[in-house]
């Protein structure tokens with residue numbers, strides 16, 4: 136009885152899309168569009184994620200998996216990837232009509248460069264949407280094909 140129950144609940148759980156699965160799916164999508172996702176300490180100290188537009192390399196700090204923000208971090212970097220595609224290699228804003236939720240404001244307002252602030256505002260806006268994963272995938276498909 137107990138074994139059956141455990142098996143059933145395991146099957147049930149495995150049907151729910153897990154963040155790890157979304158991380159893998161998004162990583163594959165990024166690689167399909169020529170971005171390289173590296174799970175390593177980014178060259179910039181203290182960053183959770185980093186994208187280098189000229190090399191199309193994305194670093195993901197391994198600590199994000201412990202903090203349970205792996206998918207969220209990759210979604211943020213995927214928006215920057217779409218921005219790189221939109222600018223044909225030079226990063227530019229996508230002109231999205233969504234705003235990040237208030238708690239994210241300090242994260243992009245700390246950038247003094249206004250252009251950088253706009254880029255970050257978009258990344259945080261997508262990252263904090265309830266449908267952030269789907270949105271990131273569709274932005275990549277729209278701008279990186």
Ligand SMILES: [Zn+2]
Nearest residue numbers: 211215255258
């Ligand atoms: Zn960013």
